Amino acid sequence: MIIQPHISIQNLNVHIGENHILKNINLDIPDKKVTSLIGPSGCGKTTLLKTMNRLLDRQTDVRVEGKVLVDGENIYDPKVEVTHIRKKMGLLSQRPFPLPMNIYDNIAYGQRIHGNNNKKDLDEIVEKHLRGVNLWDEVKDRLKSPATRLSIGQQQRLCLARGLAIEPEIILGDEPTSALDPISTQHIEELFLQLKEKYTIVLVTHILRQARRVSDYIGFVYMGEIIEFGPTEEILLNPKEKLTRDYVKGFLS
Amino acid sequence: MRKTEENIFKFLMILSTIIISSTLFLILYTIFSRGVGSLSWNMISKIPEGGFYIGKGGGILNAIIGSVYITFGSTLLGLLVSIPIVIYINVYAKKNSLLANITRLSYDILFGIPSIVYGAFGFAIMVYMGLKTSLLAGIITVTLMIIPILVRAIDEVVRVVPEDMSNSVYSLGGTRYETAKILLRQSIPGIITAILLSFGRAIGDAACVLFTAGFTDSIPTSLDQPAATLPLSIFFQLSSPIQEVQNRAYAAATILTIIVLIISIAAKIASKNLSKNII
Ligand SMILES: Nc1ncnc2c1ncn2[C@@H]1O[C@H](COP(=O)(O)OP(=O)(O)OP(=O)(O)O)[C@@H](O)[C@H]1O
Ligand SMILES: [Mg+2]
Numbered sequence: 001m002i003i004q005p006h007i008s009i010q011n012l013n014v015h016i017g018e019n020h021i022l023k024n025i026n027l028d029i030p031d032k033k034v035t036s037l038i039g040p041s042g043c044g045k046t047t048l049l050k051t052m053n054r055l056l057d058r059q060t061d062v063r064v065e066g067k068v069l070v071d072g073e074n075i076y077d078p079k080v081e082v083t084h085i086r087k088k089m090g091l092l093s094q095r096p097f098p099l100p101m102n103i104y105d106n107i108a109y110g111q112r113i114h115g116n117n118n119k120k121d122l123d124e125i126v127e128k129h130l131r132g133v134n135l136w137d138e139v140k141d142r143l144k145s146p147a148t149r150l151s152i153g154q155q156q157r158l159c160l161a162r163g164l165a166i167e168p169e170i171i172l173g174d175e176p177t178s179a180l181d182p183i184s185t186q187h188i189e190e191l192f193l194q195l196k197e198k199y200t201i202v203l204v205t206h207i208l209r210q211a212r213r214v215s216d217y218i219g220f221v222y223m224g225e226i227i228e229f230g231p232t233e234e235i236l237l238n239p240k241e242k243l244t245r246d247y248v249k250g251f252l253s
Numbered sequence: 254m255r256k257t258e259e260n261i262f263k264f265l266m267i268l269s270t271i272i273i274s275s276t277l278f279l280i281l282y283t284i285f286s287r288g289v290g291s292l293s294w295n296m297i298s299k300i301p302e303g304g305f306y307i308g309k310g311g312g313i314l315n316a317i318i319g320s321v322y323i324t325f326g327s328t329l330l331g332l333l334v335s336i337p338i339v340i341y342i343n344v345y346a347k348k349n350s351l352l353a354n355i356t357r358l359s360y361d362i363l364f365g366i367p368s369i370v371y372g373a374f375g376f377a378i379m380v381y382m383g384l385k386t387s388l389l390a391g392i393i394t395v396t397l398m399i400i401p402i403l404v405r406a407i408d409e410v411v412r413v414v415p416e417d418m419s420n421s422v423y424s425l426g427g428t429r430y431e432t433a434k435i436l437l438r439q440s441i442p443g444i445i446t447a448i449l450l451s452f453g454r455a456i457g458d459a460a461c462v463l464f465t466a467g468f469t470d471s472i473p474t475s476l477d478q479p480a481a482t483l484p485l486s487i488f489f490q491l492s493s494p495i496q497e498v499q500n501r502a503y504a505a506a507t508i509l510t511i512i513v514l515i516i517s518i519a520a521k522i523a524s525k526n527l528s529k530n531i532i
Contacts, residue, residue, distance in 0.1 A: 053424060055420055055423055055424060058416075058419070058420065058423065059348075060347055060348045060349055060350075083426045083427070083428055084426070086423060086424055086425070086426040086427075087425075087426030089424075090424070090425075091420075091424035093417055093420060093421070093424070095417060097415065097417040097418050097420075097421045099418070099421060099422070099435055100435065100438045100439045100530045100531040101438070101530050102530060109425065110425040110426065113425065113426065113427050113428075113431050114426060146529055146530040146531075147530070148530065148531065159421070162421075162425070163424065163425070166425055166426060
């Protein structure tokens with residue numbers, strides 16, 4: 001690959017219990033680009049995303065083999081500090097989960113656990129990231145009210161802002177717009193395009209049009225394997241593999 | 254057909270509600286109607302005059318204070334032990350690991366052991382260590398009895414917190430300790446219920462304190478002095494052949510019930526205020 005990879009996955013195999021969930025994955029995620037992972041439900045997209053910040057470690061009965069290099073460092077090396085790896089990445093999960101605290105504290109939480117307690121600083125960060133996800137105007141008058149009272153779409157934007165507020169280098173988004181209306185979706189997509197100036201973004205999505213709008217590269221995942229990886233246009237319009245072709249078939253019609 | 258089925262269940266539900274609430278009412282009525290007559294300011298402000306189970310004079314302040322000391326002491330001590338256990342099996346140990354399962358099984362078994370066994374156990378330890386009945390021995394024995402209640406009840410709520418909640422904290426670079434704090438915060442209503450349960454058991458149990466805290470007419474001023482408790486004060490006074498003394502037992506029971514009611518209501522209010530942020 002011409003572009004320097006930010007994340008390089010090498011010979012990755014994941015077993016959960018008896019099941020071979022990810023099969024010999026080799027994937028280079030380019031730096032400061034948007035890479036989309038597409039594929040049918042249950043093919044292993046979320047699992048693949050979770051191997052990148054070692055969130056999979058938390059699950060029982062998981063066996064991970066192979067390497068995941070982030071900035072050249074194997075994050076599965078036992079010497080690696082897991083919290084440090086995770087701080088580099090903001091993961092937006094498929095379902096939004098606000099923390100049991102108010103809106104302000106939700107955004108400030110990441111900064112606080114990493115030692116930033118400067119009130120003025122936090123005020124700025126909270127406002128900046130809430131504006132970034134287009135939520136500020138809706139919540140600016142009730143920053144101290146519980147985050148759980150927000151609508152699901154608002155919660156998703158809140159969680160996005162919360163992830164960005166730790167100022168990661170990589171954003172891992174697991175269908176981050178699945179609960180959003182078209183306007184908010186569009187806003188988040190624009191945000192991603194803007195964010196890729198500074199961040200490397202990996203996006204799981206079911207919406208091929210979204211993949212086309214925001215991503216530079218697409219990886220097609222099927223039954224735990226990466227079938228094809230390449231530039232967006234190539235995968236969507238001119239795929240080499242039959243499986244990919246069948247999956248994206250409906251896209252043009 | 255389905256209509257009849259529904260009606261039968263509706264009837265059963267109403268019936269059981271009536272049974273439960275009328276039992277509660279009957280208990281309260283029996284205790285209060287007999288107790289209120291003997292209830293006086295002296296009862297709750299004075300220590301006994303002239304022997305605790307024959308006397309008609311004075312009050313049961315010694316038992317009220319003793320019970321409050323033992324209940325609060327053991328609930329606090331119990332929480333200090335139980336919360337780390339629950340956090341350990343839910344956050345630090347891998348899910349469904351052998352150790353977590355053994356811990357859960359042990360507490361399930363301990364949960365079912367009658368309190369007199371705890372009392373006997375506490376007593377055996379005291380004899381072995383050459384200690385006399387004391388407030389401290391009472392607190393420790395009651396603590397042992399309520400730890401399984403606390404662990405079980407808190408574990409029950411902490412383990413059902415969705416995994417995505419802890420994953421959120423981990424994704425933000427949080428440590429297990431930080432995750433534990435979030436889990437506890439999310440579980441506040443359950444923790445308060447657990448405290449209530451154990452509080453009720455601790456304040457009402459006679460068997461645990463009989464041999465360990467002992468009984469005395471005076472108010473303990475240090476941990477190594479024996480302490481009276483409300484259940485034992487009820488027990489001794491009720492065993493008296495004198496009607497007047499027996500009525501004082503009902504007055505003591507009334508006081509015990511009122512304390513439990515006050516604590517329950519206070520906990521409900523606290524729970525409402527503390528849990529506004531949770532899912
Ligand atoms: N804890 C687990 N135990 C057993 N199997 C699991 C576990 N977690 C995931 N799997 C399996 O791994 C496979 C991949 O799951 P994953 O969540 O990664 O799919 P996905 O591509 O994200 O699907 P979706 O698009 O529906 O979100 C599925 O077959 C799933 O059943
Ligand atoms: Mg998924």
